[in-house]
Amino acid sequence: MSGGLGPTHDDITVEMVARATGRELVHDVALHRQIEQRSRVAAGRLGRPYSEFEPGVTKQATVPEGATVVGLSGTAPALIVECGACMVVTLPGPPRELQALWPAVLEVPDIRVILDRAHPAPRHVLRFYGVPESSVAAAIAAAGGEGADVTICARDFEIHVDIFEGDAGPRHAARLAHAIAQALPDYLYATTESTVEELVLASCAARGIRLATAESCTGGLIAERLTAIPGASEVFVGGVVAYADDVKAGILGVPADVLRTHGAVSAETALAMAHGARARLGVEVAVAVTGIAGPGGATDGKPVGLVFLHAVGPRGDRSAVLDVPGDRETIRRRAATAALHLCRTLVTES
């Protein structure tokens, strides 16, 4: 979105396209009128004089000669410039604006022919959790997937396998996916691109379970990931970020002697946090995380990367202890992922 005089990414893109296609930059009067109309509304909304917007409007309405205006998102246009056998589509950078204009781009004659050539190959996805990448790689090799169109990617304890229908065809890909899945049934958690937070929310919703979180080292990351999903409020009632010991004790009711005897980073504190969250937030399932994200905070016997997880549900508890190598961001991200998977198994398997 560019409303300014300074060069923005949009301006630079339009200039580059003009140069690359050998066109002059011209002022499109009809486009100007459209953008002006919207800018006047925005100016009113912001309580600013329209004159401040005028130079930005002129800039947005300056396009390579012969460009077709496909549509507007806010004040940013989507343009098409044809150049020999090529067709250049310029879109505003912000994902929301780009996505809003995409359907209009698809209406442009010939564009579908071009896009069809760039169609992504159909594929099967397998998502594993809690198994080393090397074991998944071994399963791929045993299934005859070596050298085939199979990619494997480790992401925060999850192993993502994508099997593409390459030269060998769809039947081979399906057979391969089946064989790999069969080899590691205990670790396979999805055959779609659903994230673990989506799966947790869906599993809880299907069972009428409400969920709460109690986070120390992850600092709100688990709650943030859950609430990023539209409709999370049907399942997730809230959480406590209990960073200081006083908050663990005061808000979650972790007994002072547990904190004193075992420390804030301990299996006992994780358990008390989860049970406290469950009782005080009035839910069926609660998950708690406490650990040392670093770089400071390590003590004798409690190194950076040590994380305790605890989940409690109507039919029992599950806990885990992690020893995560890496920096603060990695430790927090992996601890959050592990907590969500602990929740998932508690809800779906008990």
Next chain:
Amino acid sequence: MSGGLGPTHDDITVEMVARATGRELVHDVALHRQIEQRSRVAAGRLGRPYSEFEPGVTKQATVPEGATVVGLSGTAPALIVECGACMVVTLPGPPRELQALWPAVLEVPDIRVILDRAHPAPRHVLRFYGVPESSVAAAIAAAGGEGADVTICARDFEIHVDIFEGDAGPRHAARLAHAIAQALPDYLYATTESTVEELVLASCAARGIRLATAESCTGGLIAERLTAIPGASEVFVGGVVAYADDVKAGILGVPADVLRTHGAVSAETALAMAHGARARLGVEVAVAVTGIAGPGGATDGKPVGLVFLHAVGPRGDRSAVLDVPGDRETIRRRAATAALHLCRTLVTES
């Protein structure tokens, strides 16, 4: 990090470099021994047989002929392949592994000469908040910055301006930065790349203030951003993600009649959440957010994007109401940024 048989990004990169530089792929026995040693430790830690790791080790030790091994991060090597006047450096993709190996790369003879040629231009940064992009663009133009090496980028209500020392030289850039800053003194919040969460934590720390959050629609995002900063625990004691009304009432003490009369998304609820968090978490400053992130949840007079913010400190309160266009992710991100800026001004200006 590749420990597998399936093709990973590392494998693909190494293969591509071999092909591009016209080298054969060869098995490096010395490298194999190094990686094997580390993999045996990892296997022990994971309680898996080393044999599962062996094929991965062989793969990691397979490199373009004549490649120099610069170092290892985990089991992933950094390699240098020379090709005529070019020098190709391959590094593992995960940022942590890449960063760990970078110092070793800098020790390679001639590499500094190559990097010096790619040195980024020195620049001044100006960070504004709470002013339209068009006003900042107008200030840039008035200062004579149009056409100069000035970029402007709007990011969640923040306007980031970078002034590069281009052809006009360092004195011109400094003069330009000064003039732009002078034009909008009330909106300038940083002349460094510090994020607002870093500034909030530093301002609180300097004043001996402790901080808490109370979040509804942002779902933990503010707490997450604060706790992503190492040392946050010196200032931030914790927060409550109060998604359901029961949690707003039970944990934060929002009066039932406030929720009933004004609704969960209201200035009154935001105020009660902030005051509740301040009292119950025992801090000097608390900030609260409640709003409608969408896509559902809109009611008559309360559209998606309506967000109420409230911050309370020892010397008074500040509040704001936002009307954020955009999708769920944008609304949450902008609401969190606005809440952090509200906190910043409360702490630094009162």
